[in-house]
Amino acid sequence: MNKKQNSKQKIQKLAENDARPERAIQPTELLNDTLRRIFGCELADATQKQVYRALCISVRELLTEKNRVFGNRCTEKERKEVYYMSMEFLVGTSLRNNLFNLGLEAEFRKALADAGFDIDEIYAIDPDAGLGNGGLGRLASCYMDAATGMDYPMTGFSIRYEFGIFKQKIVDGWQMEFPDNWLEMGDVWLQAREDDAVEVKFGGEVREWMDNDRFKVAQVGYSSVMAVPYDMYISGYDSDAANRLVLWSAKLPQSFDMAAFSRGDYVRALERNAMAETISKVLYPADDHIQGKRLRLKQQYLLVSASLQSILKKHYKKYRTYTNLPEKVAIHINDTHPALCVPELMRLLIDEHDFGWDEAWDITCRTLSYTNHTVMSEALERWNVDLFREQLPRVYSICQEINRRLIEHLCAVYPNDWGKINYMAVIANNEVRMANLCLAACHKVNGVSKLHTDILRNGIFRDYCQITPERFLNVTNGIAYRRWLCQSDPLLTDYLKQLIGGDFLRDARALEKLLPYQNDEKVLADLMAIKRKNKERLAALIENQNGVRVDPDSIFDIQIKRLHEYKRQLLNILHVLYLYRQIKANPHGDFMPRTFIFAAKASAGYIRAKQIISLIVAASKLINNDPDVNDKLKVVFLEDYKVSLAEIIIPAADISEQISIAGKEASGTGNMKLMINGAVTIGTLDGANVEIHEQVGDENIFLFGMKAHEVEELWQRGYHPTEFITPELQAVLDMLTSGVLGQRFDDLVDSLLTNRFGTADPYMTLADFQDYARAQRDVAAVYQDKQRFARMSLINIAKAGIFSSDRAVKEYADEIWNLD
Ligand code: 4GP
Structure with missing residues (x-):
């Protein structure tokens, strides 16, 4: 290899041929290269924070290469991909997890120690990316890790909240909330892709017209927000893959700023800017009960619209058609928060890609699947019709049509049972009901434990389940145990390795090898x-x-x-x-x-x-x-x-x-x-x-x-x-x-x-x-x-072992997403 190449170039070169470029890494050389490039210094004279950033950047660049090569291989083989839509990803810290997954932990620990740095102190600088509230958000992150470890092509979509879940302090015995400015250090994990920004339209009204005998519909008089994607790379344990979590950030399109500036009205222009950027400012700090607020609806639509547009664009580039979408793409709706996927995918197929209703509906249903995470009625999201129509007029008109057809169908299935029909409707009592939207469309619906799925089947979703029981299934949750056991409890992990061997690192079920020791004093x-x-x-x-x-x-x-x-x-x-x-x-x-x-x-x-x-x-x-x-x-x-x-x-x-x-x-x-x-x-x-x-x-x-x-x-x-x-x-x-x-x-x-x-x-x-x-x-x-x-x-x-997210993700892949 050419001596003049720096480590970054070497990694690129290696990755072309080898899915594991990490194996050829020289930690000290890599860190020095990155330090020189970014800070103009080397380990010998770098500060702890510089070392932190250089280490993160080195890991990020390695994962970028892995992701590129993995992506190319998936494209070559035309592998089906899964997109996981979630308003929350509770990522936690990334540095230790990535080094562990890449098998580089020990080497970097030693290299840093040789240079006089304690890697545990460096880990302590890494902030939690708290882009979620609780179980649902953490589950999404566990599943990204597991899917990557198993070489499944999975992309997560969420929002780049500037402020994640609040910092909690107890003041005079009362919880107080303080902003969590995680990007101050956490931005090091994100790679902006300004050129791939996507336009998302709010407000305005729906216009319908005939164009050469074709009925056309469009949203007019809207305000635009640009959604800019930021990539966070996700590693998997001992794997060829690296996946991406794409976080959307809201920005006002340039043209609007300029018009106002040229009239000298820069204060108003900045105000509008701030309004647009508010959309991705802060995570709603609520779980299990969410209030229907305008900003939250805007966040949900930003996520859904930007993600679906980018999915369709990529798909078309690969296949030059959308008709095979369900065969090549699975889109998962993580709880009702991204339920707008249903009408938005319909909108894109009909308004922007000229599909008729029936074909668009067939594609939509076969592409989307939905997980319910709670039976608390406060959490089954419903939107006031006026608010919904004001913000998303075209999406609302599609929901109306979905509802009209649904009611027609239900009248045939449950004649005159108006109570039931009303309960199952997508729009009723002046509300748009997001769970029913998912139930009306998704080809699979799952609960997250056996008992919970039984309650869905026989309780809150009973009426839908009676009509199409085959759509309802259980996938009991699982955890990324390599974080929750192997990284967080190194003492126990090392002991287990000595006692029962390291198989459990690959397959959590191997923990059962401990059983014979249950009477060993x-x-x-x-x-x-x-x-x-x-x-x-x-x-x-x-x-x-x-x-x-x-x-x-x-x-x-x-x-x-x-x-x-x-x-x-x-x-x-x-x-x-x-x-x-x-x-x-x-x-x-x-x-x-x-x-x-x-x-x-x-x-x-x-x-x-x-x-x-x-x-x-x-x-x-x-x-x-x-x-x-x-x-x-x-x-x-x-x-x-x-x-x-x-x-x-x-x-x-x-x-x-x-x-x-x-x-x-x-x-x-x-x-x-x-x-x-x-x-x-x-x-x-x-x-x-x-x-x-x-x-x-x-x-x-x-x-x-x-x-x-x-x-x-x-x-x-x-x-x-x-x-x-x-x-x-x-x-x-x-x-x-x-x-x-x-x-x-x-x-x-x-x-x-x-x-x-x-x-x-x-x-x-x-x-x-x-x-x-x-x-x-x-x-x-x-x-x-x-x-x-x-x-x-x-x-x-x-x-x-059975509660590993590897098991859970495999069940999703086999039974819901149909991945190879
Ligand atoms: C949580 C559920 O409360 C918890 O039981 C479950 O384990 C977790 O989802 C993952 O499935 N729900 C939420 C929420 O976090 O925001 O509804």
């Missing part, structure tokens, strides 16, 4: 020693952030997830107060020391959720400062829950709290991450807990509470929360209203006892309390027997 003791180390690491973080000392020998009982009433953090904290009272009443009793750890963000406008955070914080103050209980009970609320914090908490968990009211948690994925790190679940039979239970059996999980059908039956019979209150529980509720917690939580108690706010105790916290307390007693009893607990932990690790 040495292995059990080793596992507990590793857990102890991870608990020490978390204890140090807690001391540092919260100033609270926790005992690594106590049970680390962990509930980390979005704060939502249905997830019942309230049940957990009420039980903590119940334990507190027991210890106070009997300070010398035999009590297994416990540390309850919470981390959760509440949606900014969700007051009840914020009150629950306040209660947890107030309880932690009372308990942690009470010398009577101090070595027995601690409560910690960790601020600013995010992917990188989860990566530290999860390896340290003994107990995983999965305590939602049965029937409401679609799946859960935190439950899987905790399980694979050896935490034992305390949970209801909800979401994927049901399947975790199937894997580990009664002996290795702490189940409690009503089952989904029992919850339904209790609603039918009539639920009266007061019937479930024992004197001990009453005493706990009294603590909330008495002021002993430093403030009073009357609203929370009211929400449980009276129906002043609607239904009393809508998530049946009180009904499940006694059995939860019983299950928690079981936890304490079992934990006394260290070996028994260690065995439970081992079995959880061993049986977690």
Whole structure:
């Protein structure tokens, strides 16, 4: 190879012939090349931040090349591609994940150490890309990683929010939100493609006319926004592929600025600019309940329209036709947020590519598929018709036609059953219903755990399922365990490699090789020693952030997830107060020391959720400062829950709290991450807990509470929360209203006892309390027997392989997307 070539050129050259150019990399040489190019310096005189940027840029360039070569190969073979549309991708940090996947972690660690840099300090500079709220967004990122690792051509589409999920601070016991300016450092992962910007049209009106005997329709008098794509490259473990996550950023088209400037009206021009750019400014910080706001509709349309235009353009360039779209392209709608894919694909095919309705509809239906992530009715998005029509007049007229034809069809299937027809309609009661839009069109619809899919089939989507049951299927969620186990718990991973070999790095099911060691005292003791180390690491973080000392020998009982009433953090904290009272009443009793750890963000406008955070914080103050209980009970609320914090908490968990009211948690994925790190679940039979239970059996999980059908039956019979209150529980509720917690939580108690706010105790916290307390007693009893607990932990690790996102993505690829 020509000596004058720099590393970047060498990588390009290598990648032409070899799908793994990373194998030929010389870390020091590569870093020095990049440092020279970007900063005019070398490792010897670079700052830590310069090294961070140079390292990220080197990795990005490597992935760019891999992606180009992989893309060319896919094009040559005419492989079918999948496009994953999601308003959220909770990427977390990228640097460590990419180095790990490329097999370069150890080499760069050494090269940097030789130059006097600690790679862990460099990792700490890498910001979380928090372009999502919770489970749904994190799942999207896990699936990108898995698909890439399995060499599937998959492109993610989302928005380049300037501000991701807010930073959370607790100020005087109350959650406050602060902007997350992740691009300050995170921009290093993004590659802008200004030349590929796409026009997206808002507002105006629909005009119809005849053109040489052809009926034509168009949107006129609209305002344009340009969507500029930014590529973030995604690596996969030990793979030939690199894929792209394309993030759209909104800009005003140049021409508009210029017109205003030339009239000297530059303030107005800048104002318009700012208005247009607002679209991609900030992530809506809500999950499981989204309000229909104009800006959000604009975000959704920006994502959908820009993505579909670019997909169609690429497809046409390859095949010179759109008729084979369903054979070569699968477009996945991640929850209802990108449901506008249905009318927008119709619009593009009909208005811009001259298809007739029937053919366009056939292509649309066979190309699109949809995943539902929640049964919470607040999350099934609906748009006010006036707002929708004002912003998207042409898309609205297409929705009307979809609805007209749908109703015609439904009248034939369910004659005169107007209740049902109204329930299934796309437009009704002055609203456009996004879930029904997906159900009307998509060739596959899936839930995310067995129980959730049953609830879709027999509950909220029953009427659609009756007509075409073959469209409905389950794909239980999965996690990118190479991040959640291998990278976040290196101690356990190294130990497992020595004990059972490294097969599990390729195939998570190989973790079952651990099973034969379940009675091996040495292995059990080793596992507990590793857990102890991870608990020490978390204890140090807690001391540092919260100033609270926790005992690594106590049970680390962990509930980390979005704060939502249905997830019942309230049940957990009420039980903590119940334990507190027991210890106070009997300070010398035999009590297994416990540390309850919470981390959760509440949606900014969700007051009840914020009150629950306040209660947890107030309880932690009372308990942690009470010398009577101090070595027995601690409560910690960790601020600013995010992917990188989860990566530290999860390896340290003994107990995983999965305590939602049965029937409401679609799946859960935190439950899987905790399980694979050896935490034992305390949970209801909800979401994927049901399947975790199937894997580990009664002996290795702490189940409690009503089952989904029992919850339904209790609603039918009539639920009266007061019937479930024992004197001990009453005493706990009294603590909330008495002021002993430093403030009073009357609203929370009211929400449980009276129906002043609607239904009393809508998530049946009180009904499940006694059995939860019983299950928690079981936890304490079992934990006394260290070996028994260690065995439970081992079995959880061993049986977690099925929850790998590799398995889940393969199911999507085979059963929904029909990839080769
Ligand atoms: C979440 C569900 O609440 C959770 O059960 C599931 O595991 C996750 O999606 C992934 O499927 N839903 C959301 C949301 O995050 O915003 O609706």
